[in-house]
Amino acid sequence: MEKLPKVAFPFIIVAVILIIVLSKSAVTINSGEAGVLFKTFGEGVVIDEPALGEGFHIVAPWNKVFVYEVRQQEITEKMNVLSSNGLDIKLEASVWFQPDFKNIGKLHQEKSEMYKERVLLPAIRSAARSVVGRYTPEQLYSSKRDAIQQEIFEETKKIVEDQYIQLNEVLVRDVTLPATIKDAIERKLKQEQESLEYEFRLITADKEAQKQIIEAQGKADANRILSASLNNMILQDKGIEATIKLAESPNSKVIVIGSGDSGMPIILGNQ
Incomplete structure (x- = not known):
């Protein structure tokens, strides 16, 4: 095997050193990342x-x-927090965040x-x-969830904004x-719901009764108005009109004998 000439060794050493230096100097910042230089x-x-933004960078090896x-x-x-009346509440929260890109060097230096x-x-x-301590367990369980979430966000933002x-x-x-508190709240909510339903039924029944009274009165x-407007002459006239219509009907056979007390014909039969 032929030996390498002595003059080649310095070049090999230099090449190795360059490779080491380049490997130490080359930095790749991946997508969604940033680099802080020290x-x-x-x-x-x-x-x-x-x-340093995304991509390939060369920095001094030291x-x-x-x-x-x-x-x-x-x-x-x-976390465990306390309600306004001192009850232990377990709370689970998720925080969406990201470092301030413009001040990421200060973030690294200070934090x-x-x-x-x-x-x-x-x-x-x-x-x-701080936020949960303002509310009762009933409010935490039911109506105030969204308000609590917004208040926690605002208070946290005040702390971290600088x-x-x-x-x-x-x-x-x-x-x-706590299980006992949760059961008590659920029973209370159920009773309130049943009470509201009962009140609704009473109101509905009362409205229906009023409606029937108004219809009956009408x-x-x-x-009464119709009775006051009728008299014997009007009734006799209406009777005559009805008798004429029966007599003119092709499907009727009318026999009239004498007259009634009112002077109206008496209809004995028809087919």
Whole structure:
């Protein structure tokens, strides 16, 4: 086997060094990520320049790049909080958030990659305890869920808005009350519902009775007016008209004998 000439060894060493340097210098930022540059022999964390965006970058091999996910993320927290009357409530909430891209260098410098544990989670716990403490278990269980969710979001946002974190949404996923309290609330709600249904039936029945009274009164008034407008001459005239119509009918056979007390013909039979 032929040996390599001695002059080739320096080139090989240089090539190896270049490969090592390039491997240390090449940084790829993936989709949805950003890089924070740390200059070892400079000012440290670079905060006065934009973060490294997606793609391939070359940095000095003695510097470091800390990669952050800048897409919207979700973190779920389960916690115990107290209601306004001191009852222990279990609350589960999800937080939608992302780092502030423009200030990601400051976020790294002041909070580090542990910003979720050091800032976001304590903020959501504090806000949840503050908000839930204003409400009774009945309100937490039924009508105030949306209001509580919005208030927790607003209180958490106040805490993190100057911490280089963009808060997008807070979702209250579950509120768990003590079993005895939950059963008592459900019984109370059921009784209230039954009471409302009973009141509705009473109101409906009362309206129906009033309607019948009005209809009966209307019929009575109509009959009284009709009776007052009738006299013997009108009745006799109506009788004559009816008799003529019967006599003119081709399907009738009418026999009239004498007359009645009123002077009207008496109809004995027809076919």
